[in-house]
Amino acid sequence: MVTLELTISLLAVGLLVGIPLALGQVYARRELVLLTSIYERFFRSIPALVLLFLFFFGSSFLGISLSPFLSAVLALGFRSSAYQSQIFRGAIQSIRQGQMTAARSIGMSKFQAIWHVILPQALRRSIPSWSNEYSSVVKDTSLAYAVGVIELVRQGRYIIVRTFEPMIIYITIAVIYFVLTYAGNRFLGYLEGRLEIPGFEAKRRKE
Amino acid sequence: MSDKKTITLKVANIHKAYGTEEVLKGISFEVKKGETKVIIGPSGTGKSTLLRCVNRLTIPDAGRIWLDGVEVTHPRTDINKVRQSIGMVFQDFNLFSHLSALDNVRIGLIKVGKMEKRKATEEAMRQLARVGLEDKAASYPAELSGGQQQRVSIARALAMKPRLMLFDEPTSALDPELIGEVLEAMRDLAESGMTMVVVSHEMGFARSVCNEIIFIENGVIVEQGPPEVMFENPQHHRTKEFLCKISELYGKSERK
Numbered sequence: 147m148v149t150l151e152l153t154i155s156l157l158a159v160g161l162l163v164g165i166p167l168a169l170g171q172v173y174a175r176r177e178l179v180l181l182t183s184i185y186e187r188f189f190r191s192i193p194a195l196v197l198l199f200l201f202f203f204g205s206s207f208l209g210i211s212l213s214p215f216l217s218a219v220l221a222l223g224f225r226s227s228a229y230q231s232q233i234f235r236g237a238i239q240s241i242r243q244g245q246m247t248a249a250r251s252i253g254m255s256k257f258q259a260i261w262h263v264i265l266p267q268a269l270r271r272s273i274p275s276w277s278n279e280y281s282s283v284v285k286d287t288s289l290a291y292a293v294g295v296i297e298l299v300r301q302g303r304y305i306i307v308r309t310f311e312p313m314i315i316y317i318t319i320a321v322i323y324f325v326l327t328y329a330g331n332r333f334l335g336y337l338e339g340r341l342e343i344p345g346f347e348a349k350r351r352k353e
Numbered sequence: 354m355s356d357k358k359t360i361t362l363k364v365a366n367i368h369k370a371y372g373t374e375e376v377l378k379g380i381s382f383e384v385k386k387g388e389t390k391v392i393i394g395p396s397g398t399g400k401s402t403l404l405r406c407v408n409r410l411t412i413p414d415a416g417r418i419w420l421d422g423v424e425v426t427h428p429r430t431d432i433n434k435v436r437q438s439i440g441m442v443f444q445d446f447n448l449f450s451h452l453s454a455l456d457n458v459r460i461g462l463i464k465v466g467k468m469e470k471r472k473a474t475e476e477a478m479r480q481l482a483r484v485g486l487e488d489k490a491a492s493y494p495a496e497l498s499g500g501q502q503q504r505v506s507i508a509r510a511l512a513m514k515p516r517l518m519l520f521d522e523p524t525s526a527l528d529p530e531l532i533g534e535v536l537e538a539m540r541d542l543a544e545s546g547m548t549m550v551v552v553s554h555e556m557g558f559a560r561s562v563c564n565e566i567i568f569i570e571n572g573v574i575v576e577q578g579p580p581e582v583m584f585e586n587p588q589h590h591r592t593k594e595f596l597c598k599i600s601e602l603y604g605k606s607e608r609k
Contacts, residue, residue, distance in 0.1 A: 242447075244443060244445060244447035245447060245449060245450070247410060247443070247447060248441075248443065248447035248448070248449065248506075249449070250410060250433075250436065251408060251410065251436055251439075251440075251441040251510075252436065252437065252440075252460075252461035252465060252509065252510070252513055253433045253434065253436040253437035253461065253465045253513065254433070254461070254464065254465055255433050258464055258465070262460060262464055263449050263451075266451050267449075267450060267451045270451065343450060343451050343493055343495065344492075344493040344495070344496055345492075345493050345494070345495030345496035346450060346493065346495040
């Protein structure tokens, strides 16, 4: 299913770019911070649809000519990475400074400290807000319709043309999106529970 | 005899300013192998900053520091290597909260020391046993009491086989009834011959364990000397005043 492929690709691009971006914003030297900030501002300030057109028509204008699918993956993926970078940045900054200090004091390099100490904690904390991003991304894939990707909505359109049953088809599409979003969130909830740090009950605050 | 001992830590003329606020105004002292020195002084006089300069968590503006003859403050010194030889214990423990006690102690051995996992586990268990916590190996920091967490953090530092241990107010964040167990672990450590620099106002510990007390105020060493001299016959008026004040607060709870 193209929608599923699109979702997974978008999230992958978003993660692979978003985490380094967040790390850059927190730890890098100033010039790099500026660069990551410009990237993040750019992709968060332009409507997804406009980005899609820019990538799709822009690429053929430049003579690279990306396929509709690929331009959707890149445009929406980079956009998602900008949003995800803010999720991860917040999580990284919420880890107490002492964790880094302690890691450095036993001789870890900055990279080792980030990899072994900061990220495992920050990523856990990102899951709740990341599930939000997941929910948006699933549905944003429908925008790829506009550049001709044969995703869920376009497939639906094809069927409607043949059957003249728009309501049934659109309701079916809606249900499929609902199931995708719901299942994904259930999985993330499960993951959050699995990775919960014993005694560190951030999830359930009873008092 | 003690004069012949080798010097483990040498601190020379350390200066550090934050903005216009000069925190350290030229601090010098030496710690010989196996000695324990306790640094005292009013809050905000740069005791923690001084300790952090020793393993370069804070970079001093001027002055030099040597560990066993290797200059820590030299920009070309591999600081990650030096830090493996300097254990540090913090006021608020700073255990890695996503790792069990065992993993906290062995992560340095595995990731930094490149020790194989089985050997690292054995060594980590030995260190946990040393602070009396081998039965808590599987517990996570949030499941441990403050005193237990601080003992794990001591074990974490010891696992790296340091030549020097730094303690930055190790008992200040603890409930009174938990202080004893941490001080006991520190006392054992001092008696085993570890070289230690301790920032603390635990006068009972200072009196019974340390070789020298260093009193710092406003970024300079006001007075230093063996505990007997500092307590019975301090040379400076301020030393006497300060010691009286903290003895009133902590002295009565002297444990032995």
